[in-house]
Amino acid sequence: MPSVLPDGEPVPTSGELPSAALAALGERPFGFYVHVPFCATRCGYCDFNTYTASELGSGASQSAYADTAIEEIRLARRVLGDVDLPVSTVFFGGGTPTLLPPDDLVRILRAVHEEFGIHHDAEVTTEANPESVGPRELAALREGGLNRISFGMQSASDHVLRVLERKHTPGRAAQAVQEAKEAGFGHVNLDLIYGTPGETDDDWRASLEAAIETGPDHVSAYSLIVETGTRLANQIKRGALPMPDDDVAADRYLIADELLTKAGFSWYEVSNWATSEKARCRHNLLYWSGADWWGAGPGAHSHVGGVRWWNVKHPSTYAARLAQGHSPAHAREQTSAEERNLERVMLELRLVDGYPLDDLAREVRPAAAKALAGGLLDVEAFKKGRAVLTLQGRLLADAVVRDLT
Structure with missing residues (x-):
């Protein structure tokens, strides 16, 4: 299950920030992260703050989630005041954001625009599982203002996907990339994972080659991390699967860099490659450069002016806080x-x-x-x-x- 939130200082129910944190607001880029905490099934390696229908419980629902997230966006405007703060990046993460109807994601994006304004060339990304969208949904998302999409491909090997408990077939990611391009998405990322128990060098090469062949302009490749409490960790603990090997992971990284470089990609962050500067993920660069962002949603983290805070984790608690007009923040720290x-x-x-x-x-x-x-x-x-x-x-x-x- 998802990890425990860290302790920190209490947050006022209004969400009010120290004046020092707001002093330079607007001088740095400002982004919005929207966490959508729903998944159709839980993958065996996943430690993210996500919930399947059976895990959700009472007091929260997917159908009401967009309205709840919009309430936090309105709270953000009140907390940050009336300073001119056009948003340069918006990122819908999860979970699986595209389990929500396209109209819900578009309404949330519209609320960001109404409260803050969105920069004319803003990057607006959603994560998606390959099986969670089709041509009709992709067209609606693109028409609604999203212009970048990140698919969780993970592997092109059927037996590796089974170990990870991913539900899409190996060929679905390639089809989804093509559908996204046809819908007008200018930037498409594929996420890959290497080092899964049972994966071979040939499996990894085949996954990279399959990803490259689909024609994305960005690829992220991450070494598998075995998180405590996940089904994968339990399988390894009882000896059903071997622990990933660091030396093997290093070899897989070298293979990734070799194949991606030959295909015209350049690394710009240790785990990320892009075909051009324009293809780099500007939202992640905002994190990595210490800019400001507001994270909306259960368990989402925010940073403004050296103050970092994180929301309560469960969607029902999150919804209840906002229904009372209170900040959903769990705690914060001043760095x-x-x-x-x-x-x-x-x-x-x-x-x-x-x-x-x-x-x-x-x-x-x-x-x-x-x-x-x-x-x-x-x-x-x-x-x-x-x-x-x-x-x-x-x-x-x-x-x-x-x-x-």
């Missing part, structure tokens, strides 16, 4: 300048532009020189004053980040 700096190093070092050497703390600069000597940082970028990971450095990104923080 210190030191914490923000550490987070900046962790996030920016994973990006293709890297991190400015002059901004590194003096005591960790010898570690940067050591990483350079060890082939983990790019020599030419280093000469230009940037710490940029090499391919080998990307494999050891977490260790490099630890050394430089």
Whole structure:
């Protein structure tokens, strides 16, 4: 089941933020994340805050969810005041956002526009399972203002999909990409997972080749993480499946970079490749660059001006809070300048532009020189004053980040 929310400071029922957090509002890009916490079935590896019909219980429903989310968008406007704050990115995540009717997602998007305004060239994304949309739904979403879609393909191997407990057939993702293009989506992403128990190098190559052949302009590839409490974790614990191997995962990453690069993709974040700068996910870049965003929905996280907060998890509790006119926030934290700096190093070092050497703390600069000597940082970028990971450095990104923080 989904993990427990962290503790933090209490949040006023009004959702009011400290004045210091609002002082520079509007000077940084501003985005909206909308969490849609519904899934038709729960995948065996999933630890996200999602609910099937049998898990939902009373007090919440898919049919009423759009209206509830819109109430939080209106709350966000009250909390953030009347500062001009056009939204540059909107991202519907989940769960499976496309389990809601297209009109519901469009109404939520319209509410963001009515309360804040949406930038004329905003990126508006929805996640989708390949089997959760067809041509009619895709056309309605595109007509309603969505312009980017991210499909959870995960694998092209039938036996890997079975281990992950994914319900779509291997060929459905390719068909969904084509349907999205025909509907007018200018940007299409495919999510892939590598390192699943039983997956071979040939399986992984075939998945990458199948993904590339469909013609997306963005691919995300993530190593399988075994989350405590999931069905996959329980299968591994009792010996029914082997634990994913770190060395195998490293080999799979190298295969991904090789095939995607040959196909015209370039990495811009450790786990993300795009065919051009325009194809990069601007919403995720907003997170990685420390900008501001409001996360609406059960369990959604927000960040404004150094204040980070997270909503209550269950949809019924979430709906009840908003029905009372209260903030659905569970708790929050005010990050210190030191914490923000550490987070900046962790996030920016994973990006293709890297991190400015002059901004590194003096005591960790010898570690940067050591990483350079060890082939983990790019020599030419280093000469230009940037710490940029090499391919080998990307494999050891977490260790490099630890050394430089």
